[in-house]
Amino acid sequence: MSSPQTTESTTALEAREVWKAFERTQALSGVTFALNAGEVHALVGANGAGKSTFSRIVSGHLMADRGEIRLFDQTVRFLSARDAIRAGITMVMQETSLAPDLSVLENIYLPEFGSAGRLSWGGLAKRAEELLGQFGQGGHLPLNRPLRDLSASQRQMVEILKALALDAKVIIFDEPTASFSPNEVDRLFDVMRLLVQRGKALVFVSHRLEEIFEITDRITVFREGRTVACAAPTASMRPADLVRLMVGREIADIYARRSADPGASAGGPPVLEVEHLAAEPRVKDVSFSVGRGEILGLAGLVGAGRSECVEALFGLRRIERGRISLRGQPFRPRVPIDAVRAGIGFIPEDRRRQGLVQDFTVRENLLLAHLGRHRGLGLGYEQHRAEMEALLDELGLAQRILDDGILTLSGGMQQKVVLARWILMKPKLLILDEPTRGVDIGTRSTIYAIIRRLAKAGMAVLLVSSDFEEVIGICDRIVVLSDGADVTNIPADLVDVEKLAMFAAPRSSAEATHVLLEALAQRFGGIAYWIFLEGDRLYCFDAVAGLDAPEVGFSRGAFPEIGEAHIPLALAQRTGDFVCEPTGASILLPLRGHRGHDLGLIGLTLRAGLELPNPELVRGMILDGPGATMPQQAFGGGGR
Known part of the structure; x- marks a missing residue:
């Protein structure tokens, strides 16, 4: 949850009986919505439920056919996105609306280009660096880099930074975490909590249930263009209830896990x-x-x-x-x-x-790869007709959409x-x-x-x-x-x-810990490592071997059973002092995240027979090393 709500909350945004149609498609059928200042409000629903359409209306990208929208008790009707920005509403788009030939800095402050007067690029760069620091992206997202060179997740980060730079009163996040991994999500949530503390009103559109229950205060659910739940407290709802409201049915195991036994088709030489x-x-x-x-x-x-x-x-x-x-x-x-x-x-x-080819129909996009392999005359569409219709039924796509433009479909339907x-x-x-x-x-x-x-x-x-x-x-x-x-x-x-997050962290997100391991190995010799123990298994996330490094039975990326490690006494006792055994002497100290969650152990093992350093010196290096930076970068909060 983002923060406790006060007993008297200011209504930042309210929508009453909002309708919107696109030719023969009724996207919204009288939806209602109520957002308070100082809260994160989830707007959820299946693909095509009307979430993005409603968000685009509120942010001035579309105009409603009828209905009323009130911003801080004042009725508003925006003719453009710039009108909404001036009123204090901005939107982080699901499909980014950035300029690929401009730099990161220019894209972050794109809305400023229409303002009167000259821009202070030095001042803008300083503000941008502060925003990047909040996300832990300083140095990872150079401001002068062309946007076209960025990955999809990096472009999404720029889209978020662009919205935050406007200092809006109401921010709509439309699937902002779709291409983020856990530590990027956690960074975003930290910023969202900070915005809430400053009184901002946030709308969070997401399909990830775990994120909804972690960050939001209230939930509104759309289904087929109608409101089926309005401003329900998140704490009062179970995930199964939310799924039922969204899709109108029960979904037991979305991953449909197979049994532990490999299928009959598995095995044999690798395909790739x-x-x-x-x-x-x-x-x-x-x-x-x-x-x-x-x-x-x-x-x-x-x-x-x-x-x-x-x-x-x-x-x-x-x-x-x-x-x-x-x-x-x-x-x-x-x-x-x-x-x-x-x-x-x-x-x-x-x-x-x-x-996708955005000017093509659904049918043309569907058979695009077929055209690349087709050798005969004509398009050859008919030979795939029966199979295509059966597949559309399995995916829940209506046959009638085949001749519609691909951009008339929601993002989820396009993916299908x-x-x-x-x-x-x-x-x-x-x-x-x-x-x-x-x-x-x-x-x-x-x-x-x-x-x-x-x-x-x-x-x-x-x-x-x-x-x-x-x-x-x-x-x-x-x-x-x-x-x-x-x-x-x-x-x-x-x-x-x-x-999994910690395995991903050693080189790109837990740089401070890797530097600490290098320092330990260089100063004392032996082998320094970052491990985690669970059940009967040891997971080694990072390891650096110095001079005369003994064999400890594991290396970076390994996940042996604990009994296979060559430091059994040290693993069993974990006293914080050197423990001697045939392999050598080992010292292990716990590593904690910035929210107190367990990140495992930092250890140092020296070859047997060497003179041992003062344990206080080793403890000081470990406890003072990555504590300020590494845990918050290596893994973002518990539960993800």
Whole structure:
């Protein structure tokens, strides 16, 4: 929850009986909404429920057909987004509305370009650096960098910063975390809590239930253009109740987990093998394999190189080094058609820029990949008609939309079309980059079931996702990338969200801890490490070996059973002092996050027979090292 609400709350925004139609589609049918100052208010619903339409009306991008909107007890009717901005309302768009040829700084202050007078770029840069610091992005998002060079998640961060720079009274966040991983989400939530403390009124549109229950105070639910729950206290609602209100039915297990036994189609030689892949500047050294009937996840933080890796595999990026084998044969795509003809399908991260032709109809977009492989005369649409209609029924898409423009569909429905396109191609390997970005829970359940069905039928699936719960829920194995290299390759049932985030952290988000480990190893020799113990298993998130380093039975990225480690007494006692055993002497100290949650242990093991340093000196280095910066960067709050 964001903050306790006062007994008398000021109504910041109120909507009464708002209607909106687009030709034959009735998007809103008399919705109501009430937002207080100093609260985070969730606006939820299935794809096509009217959330984005309502948000665009409130923020001046659209005009309602009828109805009343009141801002701080004054009736308003905005003719443009600039009118709404002047009144104190801004919106963080789900599909970013930025200028690709301008720099990050210019995009953050894009609304300022229409203001009278000269802009002070020095002053704007200083304000922007302060905003970047709040998100922990200082140094990771250079202000002079062209926007076109950024990833989808980085562009979303710029969109958020642009809204915050306006210092609006009402901010609408439309799926702001769709491409964020846990620590970026936590950073955003910290900023949202700060805004609430300053009296801002925030609308949070999201399909991620765990986020809704973590950050919001009240919930309004739209279904099919109508309000089915208005301003219900979040604390009074259970997740199952919210799902039922959103989709009108019960959804038990959205991930539809398969049994522990591998399917009959799994096994045999790998469909895809990747060894030491490099595609500069983001992909430096990545190795993994994915087998027939297997779902392999690629996880990591912003800038880890996940999307760039799969883009290289599909021929969208030049491969610098490495070996790729597809079904036992050497494979090195130069352009995407090479990958398509080799039996690879690809759903990109940014569906608007990479996955759709915006001027085409639904049918034309659906059969786009077919055109690339079709060799005969004409378009060849008819040969796919029956299969296409059956697939549309499975995805819950009406046949009548086939001749509509693709942009008339909601974001979730567009994603279904892109997924259906590649299913029709029957690829041997399907690459999915953020397949459920901006998709409601009902649609996610459908997509997961289809992915499971495809894998059971023998298709190899490579899935990239910023949603760590999704990666764990749908994948069989997970390869974690960090700074362009693979960190670990772990079965999904051996990891949870917290540990996955910490595996992703060592190089790109837990820099202070890595520096501490290097300092310990350099000063005292031996091996310094960051580990976590749970049950009978040890997880090693980072390790640095110095001179005369003893063998401790684990290394960076390893997850052995505790009994396999060579420091059993130190692991059992954890006294905070050196514990001697045949391997050597070890000291272990706990590591805590900025909210007190357990991040594991920092340890140092020295070879047997060496003179031991003063334990107080080692403890001082560990306790004073990463404490101020590392925990809040390495892992954002508990429960995610």
